[in-house]
Amino acid sequence: MSRPKSSSGFSINSFLNKEEKQEVEETAVVTNENLQEHHFTETDLQSEWNLMLMNLRAKDPFVYNAIKSFKLEKIDEKLIQVQYPSESAKAEFDKISGEFFNHFKRKVNNYAIIIEYKQDVQNLKIEVLTTKKKFERFVEMNPLLKDLDDLMKFDLT
Secondary structure (H helix, E strand, O other), X not given: OOOOOOOOOOOHHXXXXXXXXXXXXXXXXXXXXXXXXXXXXXXXXXHHHHHHHHHHXXXXXXXXXXXXXXXXXXXXXXXXXXXXXXHHHHHHHHHHHHXXXXXXXXXXXXXXXXXXXXXXXXXXXXXOOOHHHHHHHHHHHOOHHHHHHHHHOOOOO
């Protein structure tokens, strides 16, 4: 009835008496001095952005709808400014931004590109136009349409 003692391999005493090892943290410093910096144009940026949007439209419509109103603009030789309408849209963009910018940097052979984000609610806001709003805009351009509406009683609801 007696069993031989078996050891589990874990000793509480050795755990308590164990000397703490000091972890050495190494950081890699990346310098921009040795990065390739070939010229790219605004057209290069826009064509790659539109290509990525077309691919994204088929692959992930949710992310596409969130980021389709983003504007990418080349500010100077190293700086690209990304204008976005809302923080939630930017969160969706963050999911794919690394893949897009890595692809773009490889394509134009410029690894010193810096990305700057700017929230621009006013210019990037997508307004839903109803038939009534469209008609009101046309009336602003041509006031005679208002008389036509009074005469014909258009149903613009």
